[in-house]
Amino acid sequence: MNAGVSARELGRSSVTNAIKDAARRRLAAQGAARLSVRAVARDIGMVSSAVYRYFPTRDELLTALIIDAYDAIGAAVERADRGVPAPDLRGRWRAMCGAIRSWARKHPHEYGLIYGAPIPDYRAPRDTVGPAARVPVALLSVLEHGWTIGAIHEPSPTSSGTVTTALGHQLQAVAADLGLTAPPSLLLRFAVAWTQLFGMVTFELFGQLVGTLEPADDFFSATVDLMADFAGIE
Amino acid sequence: MNAGVSARELGRSSVTNAIKDAARRRLAAQGAARLSVRAVARDIGMVSSAVYRYFPTRDELLTALIIDAYDAIGAAVERADRGVPAPDLRGRWRAMCGAIRSWARKHPHEYGLIYGAPIPDYRAPRDTVGPAARVPVALLSVLEHGWTIGAIHEPSPTSSGTVTTALGHQLQAVAADLGLTAPPSLLLRFAVAWTQLFGMVTFELFGQLVGTLEPADDFFSATVDLMADFAGIE
DNA sequence: TGTACATCAGTGAACGCGCGTTCACTGATGTAC
DNA sequence: TGTACATCAGTGAACGCGCGTTCACTGATGTAC
Numbered sequence: 268m269n270a271g272v273s274a275r276e277l278g279r280s281s282v283t284n285a286i287k288d289a290a291r292r293r294l295a296a297q298g299a300a301r302l303s304v305r306a307v308a309r310d311i312g313m314v315s316s317a318v319y320r321y322f323p324t325r326d327e328l329l330t331a332l333i334i335d336a337y338d339a340i341g342a343a344v345e346r347a348d349r350g351v352p353a354p355d356l357r358g359r360w361r362a363m364c365g366a367i368r369s370w371a372r373k374h375p376h377e378y379g380l381i382y383g384a385p386i387p388d389y390r391a392p393r394d395t396v397g398p399a400a401r402v403p404v405a406l407l408s409v410l411e412h413g414w415t416i417g418a419i420h421e422p423s424p425t426s427s428g429t430v431t432t433a434l435g436h437q438l439q440a441v442a443a444d445l446g447l448t449a450p451p452s453l454l455l456r457f458a459v460a461w462t463q464l465f466g467m468v469t470f471e472l473f474g475q476l477v478g479t480l481e482p483a484d485d486f487f488s489a490t491v492d493l494m495a496d497f498a499g500i501e
Numbered sequence: 502m503n504a505g506v507s508a509r510e511l512g513r514s515s516v517t518n519a520i521k522d523a524a525r526r527r528l529a530a531q532g533a534a535r536l537s538v539r540a541v542a543r544d545i546g547m548v549s550s551a552v553y554r555y556f557p558t559r560d561e562l563l564t565a566l567i568i569d570a571y572d573a574i575g576a577a578v579e580r581a582d583r584g585v586p587a588p589d590l591r592g593r594w595r596a597m598c599g600a601i602r603s604w605a606r607k608h609p610h611e612y613g614l615i616y617g618a619p620i621p622d623y624r625a626p627r628d629t630v631g632p633a634a635r636v637p638v639a640l641l642s643v644l645e646h647g648w649t650i651g652a653i654h655e656p657s658p659t660s661s662g663t664v665t666t667a668l669g670h671q672l673q674a675v676a677a678d679l680g681l682t683a684p685p686s687l688l689l690r691f692a693v694a695w696t697q698l699f700g701m702v703t704f705e706l707f708g709q710l711v712g713t714l715e716p717a718d719d720f721f722s723a724t725v726d727l728m729a730d731f732a733g734i735e
Numbered sequence: 736t737g738t739a740c741a742t743c744a745g746t747g748a749a750c751g752c753g754c755g756t757t758c759a760c761t762g763a764t765g766t767a768c
Numbered sequence: 769t770g771t772a773c774a775t776c777a778g779t780g781a782a783c784g785c786g787c788g789t790t791c792a793c794t795g796a797t798g799t800a801c
Contacts, residue, residue: 275764275776282777298621300534303754316756317778325755376618384613384707387532396712429726434719441713458714459701459724463693465709466700473618475699478630479675480692485668490693492663497731509743509797516744537787550789551745559788 283321285311294376299386326389334398336377341401343370348405356413356500363406364464364491371468410457414449419499421452430455460494517555519545528610533620560623568632570611575635577604582639590647590734597640598698598725605702644691648683653733655686664689694728
């Protein structure tokens with residue numbers, strides 16, 4: 268057999284996907300803490316012990332779901348970015364912010380899985396770090412592009428929120444890690460915009476805006492522009 | 502018996518507190534989704550059925566913990582506010598933001614209980630709304646005070662992030678509800694600062710800053726000042 | 736003040752349920768010669 | 769191409785466990801007269 272994929276390999280990957288899909292559906296119904304191997308097996312008509320041929324433990328199933336979720340939101344953001352011409356910095360920022368919010372609203376439990384409280388007794392392995400970085404990296408590409416073409420400038424140094432030495436070092440380390448040339452003062456403002464964005468989406472999804480700013484469409488888009496201004500995105 | 506509290510009433514409230522304390526300890530170990538009546542009973546040396554004399558259902562125990570958590574963080578913020586002279590707007594803002602972060606770090610699981618993903622199969626009753634409002638109301642008091650004494654001004658209308666009619670109405674409704682006189686443009690900026698603040702604390706607590714901006718002390722305090730600037734807090 | 740009755744906190748057994756994981760097994764798919 | 773053996777997916781029973789909630793009960797506390 269040399270076609271690259273044997274019947275066994277085909278079956279294996281399709282069953283693996285069926286398990287993950289069922290697990291995602293269970294996630295939506297019960298949340299991550301209560302995700303159970305037996306329920307997933309039941310849903311796809313398998314005996315629970317068979318699932319252990321694919322995921323040797325419940326935690327490894329969770330890890331797979333977490334990585335998939337990070338990759339899915341990361342891909343959605345990257346796709347949104349590619350849909351806008353590179354020099355249109357604000358357009359790209361808006362598109363990516365919008366993609367984050369709509370992915371979150373479409374997949375609230377997967378969002379909760381990655382941005383909600385950690386699952387008790389579960390320790391995320393190193394493998395989640397790369398996928399987790401996709402969203403911030405994509406967002407930062409706007410800032411970096413704007414900075415390199417001279418369209419984004421350092422904020423005036425008279426403003427408060429000074430970058431102390433310790434914070435400056437942290438920001439420089441991040442910049443070095445990602446190969447960015449933008450200065451700490453801009454990276455700080457980016458970090459503010461980034462945390463604001465997720466804070467808003469989290470509040471909307473987890474019910475903190477009920478009865479006040481909900482529906483949050485207008486609040487969201489006004490805020491996205493305010494934060495673009497704040498970070499100097501033209 | 503007329504001293505106001507009978508032995509029975511005394512016993513009742515002390516057992517109620519013992520149950521809630523044990524439940525809070527369990528929360529820290531296992532998270533809300535896995536909080537179990539039996540484990541709580543075991544911890545305080547009671548038989549599980551006895552707990553039902555105090556909380557007729559697991560959900561009512563959760564509700565009590567949620568209300569207590571909102572009240573605790575609300576009280577912490579109000580206390581921080583009272584520790585600073587009323588006209589020192591930025592000092593009050595800093596103190597309250599710091600109180601939120603340190604309460605969150607001291608009680609991460611209670612924080613997760615109220616600001617994390619909703620608990621599956623649990624529906625929060627109306628009673629949580631009041632306690633939940635304490636923090637935003639306290640934070641808003643700075644803005645309102647500054648506005649009424651003329652120390653905080655409307656942002657220049659040329660900036661983007663325009664307040665559309667729909668959003669304006671939402672903001673006005675909130676203002677009316679809370680008896681605030683500050684204009685929508687300021688309330689919007691406050692809402693941005695509010696969501697940024699909680700987004701940052703949530704990211705820190707839930708592990709999104711690991712390996713980059715952690716320890717987050719400097720990031721936090723720089724950001725608090727940037728957001729005070731942003732909202733026009735002198 | 737003393738007695739009779741009502742209220743209530745706490746007990747222990749039981750109900751019916753779901754969980755993660757292991758293990759010896761069957762039968763189908765893949766590999767080597 | 770055909771046969772013998774190895775690999776692997778899936779089965780079904782079992783282990784030991786914990787869960788929320790109900791119920792009839794005992795004994796202590798509170799109330800009315």
